[in-house]
Structures are given as structure tokens and as C-alpha cells.
Amino acid sequence: MARKREPQTMAELLVQASYQIKGLKRGQQIEGKVSEILSKAVLVDIGGKTEGMVLGREFEAASEFIKNLKVGDKVLVSVASPEDRFGQTLLSLKRAAAVSAWDRFTKAKEKNEEVEVKVLETAQSGLIVSAEGVTGFIPLSQLGATLQKKVKDLPGKRLKVKVLEVDQGLNRLVFSEKEVSEKEKIEKIKKLLGKVKIDQIFEGEVSSILPFGIFVKVDLSGEKIEGLVHISEISWEKADNLASQFSEGEKVKVLVIGKDEEEGKLSLSIKKTLPDPWQEKVKKYSPESLVQGKVVRLISSGAIIEIEEGVEGLLHISKIPPQMKIDVGDSLPCFVEKIEPEKRRLSLGLVLKEKPVGYK
Missing domain, CATH: 2.40.50.140 (Nucleic acid-binding proteins)
Structure with a gap:
């Protein structure tokens, strides 16, 4: 049913x-x-x-x-x-x-109106708040600069905010405090972003370092705009422990890879200002080249094989004989089927002494 x-x-x-009321329950x-x-x-x-x-x-x-x-x-x-x-x-x-509250938040978002919330507690990534009996969330990135310096003092305080996301079905309610406290600054940034071009390169300054990336301030027509370099855009190689790699105030070169004028967001990349070492390393390989690789991880579509540091290939599951068991750490003889520059990856085949039944 x-x-x-x-x-x-x-x-x-x-x-x-x-309906007509008879006996109440x-x-x-x-x-x-x-x-x-x-x-x-x-x-x-x-x-x-x-x-x-x-x-x-x-x-x-x-x-x-x-x-x-x-x-x-x-x-x-x-x-x-x-x-x-x-x-x-x-x-x-x-x-x-x-x-009524969910309906009010939906209309507030549509009309870009302010609402008031009460801070219940702090979380690692933001504030848990209550608004008209409904629990919501303010990410740290959506707090104005003044409040970011005194997050621990905010529980019990009432804040003026704007609604960023509202979904009653998912019980998701997200607010922004800086849309209220830094309204003029944000409007100015939105206008400035209209002048920014994709692939434009800036000399910026690291303003904050977080586990998921770093924020970098760049100068545009005498105004400072802050953009995010996500951890995946830090380096061509795997990046971690960003606090040990960068310091606040450090100068870095960044390239614009995206912008959202409506939200006032700027996406930046450090690695795209640097040569991609993969493009140079892969020049030594061509289709049918024989290679020896090490299985570094298993995925649903097959095995990822490391040919050398920074160069990986996919051995598709259809290329692995059904009776053959492969584990992480195994060394396998392979050959290059094709080179996929857009994925920074090689497509590999397995070198076999004889072709098993059903092998594609």
C-alpha cells in the first residue's frame, strides 16, 4: 500500500x-x-x-x-x-x-529577507541554531569576520541571518550571518566578480588554512577578494596537512577556475599555474608498451595500477580473468592499451601467457 x-x-x-469532532484521542x-x-x-x-x-x-x-x-x-x-x-x-x-516555520523560511529565501535565530551550540564546522522551533545550521564560512573571532561566546546569543538552503523533506535549513553583517561588502564582491575572467592568474596572499583547502585573497582594482583553493587544487600530487605547507600571509600564485557571482564565490587553483608532471612523464609510453605495475587500490570497475610515481593506469575488470585473484600490493605485467590525457590515466591490459576463455 x-x-x-x-x-x-x-x-x-x-x-x-x-472533520466532525466526536471522541478526542x-x-x-x-x-x-x-x-x-x-x-x-x-x-x-x-x-x-x-x-x-x-x-x-x-x-x-x-x-x-x-x-x-x-x-x-x-x-x-x-x-x-x-x-x-x-x-x-x-x-x-x-x-x-x-x-508555519518552514513556510516562513521558504518565503524568506525567495524574498531574500532576514530572520532571527538563537545559537544553541558550536560544532566543529559551524553553529547549531534554533529558529521558530526548527533546528538549523550556520557554517563557519557563513559567519562575518567579527563573529568568527568569538565563536565560543555565541551560544545563547540571537543573530540576524539570511536563509541559504531550505528543504523540509530533508530537514535541511542553512543560514548565513555574513549575508547580513557584511551585506555591503558582499554586494561589492559580487560586482567585482563580474570583472574576473576564468583562467586569469593572480598573485594572492593566504588568508586562512583549513583541512579542506586554503583561502587566498587577491587584489582586483584595489579591492581584496577572497577565493578558495580546494585541497584537490593544491598540487598535482596528493596533498595533505596543509598547515605544514602554507602559512597565513604567504604569497601564492593562483588561477581562476570558477566563479559564482550570485553567491559571491571564487574558486582558485594553485596546481594549474604549474606544469603537470604527468604530461611529461607519460611521453615515454605509447599504445602496446609493456609495463610492470603495482596494484595500489581496487575499485568497482577494476584495479588501479601504479606504473611509476605520479603515473597510474586502470586495469578494467573486464580485462581480469574470472579465476585470477588480485590484491593490493601485487606486481603485474601489463601493456598500455590507450592513453587518456583528460583523466591523467593510462588504460591497461594484462599480459597473459595464454588467453582465458571469455577474456575480452
């Missing part, structure tokens, strides 16, 4: 809940009308003998949502308790508040 689709908007929730969804809003409670007409009440922890949990309610508003409530010891029906607005 197909799973019933969950309502995604307040309108859908109200349609789903519009815990968790039941009901459409009601706000009859009174008090300092610590909301009274909702749910068509029963008495009005239902949202109070205590349920009131606190939906406080942001309640601030925008007016007497006469239709709302979807859940029955928290059909009848307490005083004969009252206790209600919850959590689900309605969550749906």
Missing part, C-alpha cells in the same frame, strides 16, 4: 483535519479557531463543550508561532491530553508551528 503523503503546508494540514489533529490569547496560554475553539488550551511547555515550544497569531485565526492543533484532571482539553501547536 502506498504511503499517504504528509501535508506540507498549513492549508493542507487544515484540509486534512476538517491523544495525538489527534483538529482544526480550531483561536478564541483568546493570554500571556501564558492560548484558548482554541475546537467545537467541543469547552475550549481547548495551549499552555505550559506546549506554549513555550510554539511561542514564536503564537506571537503572530490573532483571535479568529484558524489553526491546526494536536490533542496533547483529551481531558486533564480539571476536565480541560490540552492542545499542542508544535506541528502547526513547524509547518
Whole structure:
């Protein structure tokens, strides 16, 4: 049986809940009308003998949502308790508040509006925040320069932010604080990026070093623009422990490999300013050349064979006899089938004493 689709908007929730109320059950969804809003409670007409009440922890949990309610508003409530010891029906607005919040964030993103969030805790890569009862995230890269210097002091603080990503289905909500605190600077950067050309080379200065890459500031018309050199663009060889290779303030040559004017992002490469040693090394090989290589890793499509330092080839799984077992570290006699410059890789075949049945 197909799973019933969950309502995604307040309108859908109200349609789903519009039926005659008979006996109330815990968790039941009901459409009601706000009859009174008090300092610590909301009274909702749910068509029963008495009005239902949202109070205590349920009131606190939906406080942001309640601030925008007016007497006469239709709302979807859940029955928290059909009848307490005083004969009252206790209600919850959590689900309605969550749906309303997601709808609010979607509209805020579309209209590029600011919203307010509360910082709950710090994480290795950013801040965990709460916004209208929904948990969201602010990456460190989306904090303004001032706040980046005092991240540990932010839990409990309220911040003005803009919505970067919103996906209720994936429960994904990402914000940017610097889109608010550095709005003018970001707008200027977006305009400057329009002047930047792909493959343009700059002399830049390392501004920060992170596990996934380094940020480099480049000068454009007297203005500093920061771009990211991802770890995969540091060197033609494998790069790691970037903190031991670079220092803040160090001068580096970078090449522009991408830009996003709307997001104000600049992608840079260090390795593409340097000769690719693979192109020189591979000149000694040609189709049908015999080579001896070492298996360095096994993948779903076959085995990666290292011919020499910096030169690898793929021995496709279709070229390996079914009865032949290959392990990492094995030394294999191969021949070059073709050279693939775009992949910086050789396509290899296996040198066999005799051709097995089914070998392609």
C-alpha cells in the first residue's frame, strides 16, 4: 500500500483535519479557531463543550508561532491530553508551528529577507541554531569576520541571518550571518566578480588554512577578494596537512577556475599555474608498451595500477580473468592499451601467457 503523503503546508494540514469532532484521542489533529490569547496560554475553539488550551511547555515550544497569531485565526492543533484532571482539553501547536516555520523560511529565501535565530551550540564546522522551533545550521564560512573571532561566546546569543538552503523533506535549513553583517561588502564582491575572467592568474596572499583547502585573497582594482583553493587544487600530487605547507600571509600564485557571482564565490587553483608532471612523464609510453605495475587500490570497475610515481593506469575488470585473484600490493605485467590525457590515466591490459576463455 502506498504511503499517504504528509501535508506540507498549513492549508493542507487544515484540509486534512476538517472533520466532525466526536471522541478526542491523544495525538489527534483538529482544526480550531483561536478564541483568546493570554500571556501564558492560548484558548482554541475546537467545537467541543469547552475550549481547548495551549499552555505550559506546549506554549513555550510554539511561542514564536503564537506571537503572530490573532483571535479568529484558524489553526491546526494536536490533542496533547483529551481531558486533564480539571476536565480541560490540552492542545499542542508544535506541528502547526513547524509547518508555519518552514513556510516562513521558504518565503524568506525567495524574498531574500532576514530572520532571527538563537545559537544553541558550536560544532566543529559551524553553529547549531534554533529558529521558530526548527533546528538549523550556520557554517563557519557563513559567519562575518567579527563573529568568527568569538565563536565560543555565541551560544545563547540571537543573530540576524539570511536563509541559504531550505528543504523540509530533508530537514535541511542553512543560514548565513555574513549575508547580513557584511551585506555591503558582499554586494561589492559580487560586482567585482563580474570583472574576473576564468583562467586569469593572480598573485594572492593566504588568508586562512583549513583541512579542506586554503583561502587566498587577491587584489582586483584595489579591492581584496577572497577565493578558495580546494585541497584537490593544491598540487598535482596528493596533498595533505596543509598547515605544514602554507602559512597565513604567504604569497601564492593562483588561477581562476570558477566563479559564482550570485553567491559571491571564487574558486582558485594553485596546481594549474604549474606544469603537470604527468604530461611529461607519460611521453615515454605509447599504445602496446609493456609495463610492470603495482596494484595500489581496487575499485568497482577494476584495479588501479601504479606504473611509476605520479603515473597510474586502470586495469578494467573486464580485462581480469574470472579465476585470477588480485590484491593490493601485487606486481603485474601489463601493456598500455590507450592513453587518456583528460583523466591523467593510462588504460591497461594484462599480459597473459595464454588467453582465458571469455577474456575480452
